[in-house]
Amino acid sequence: MALIYGLFGLLIGSFLNVCVYRLPRGESIARGRSHCPSCGHVLSPLDLVPVLSYLALGRRCRYCQTPISPRYAVVESLTALLYATAGFSGTWTGLVAGWPSSWLLLAPLVYVIVLSVFWTWHLMRTPLLQALVKQALLVAFIQLLLPFFPGLAW
Structure with a gap:
């Protein structure tokens, strides 16, 4: 089950x-096709394909080699x-059962978004980012513990 959630997570990460x-x-x-930011070529x-294309292309654009x-x-x-961690720990069921356990799934996504924005704008060494990364790791650790401590999920 964790594999299915992990594959879904790849698609969400791409989005x-x-x-x-x-x-x-x-x-x-919603509109427009994905393209290379360097040469503007529309990607096939x-x-x-999340991660696999990156590795298969040798971490370079197929068209301009950037x-x-x-x-x-x-x-x-x-x-x-x-997402795989959430699938493994059963956190995903919180999306139906109630919002508290689903928060454990949504909060890390916010951290991933913040991390990628900080990376894009070259703000990786800021104290705010370091605190957010530590919090995201803590939430991921809590997700892994959920199957072993059912009372932890509220």
Whole structure:
């Protein structure tokens, strides 16, 4: 079950990357095809497979050979890990049962978004980011403990 949630997390992570790239530039997240930020070439579906395309292309654009930021693969991988952890721990059931345990799933996504924005704008060493990363790790650790301590999920 965790594998299915992890794959879903890859797709969510890919969408988060779209949002982080397009929204600050005033671009639509619903319209327009994904393209290389360097050469502008529209990417094919094979270029858009989360993490696998990044690795298969040798971390470079297929068309202009410009290096692709590792942020894309990191955001997709982190989101997949968070979703897989939630699937493993049963946190996902909180989306139906009630909001407190679903918060344990949504809060780390907010941290992933903040992390990717900070990475994009070169603010990685700020104290705020360091605190957010520590909190995200704590929440992920709590998610792993949930199956062993049922009372922890409220």
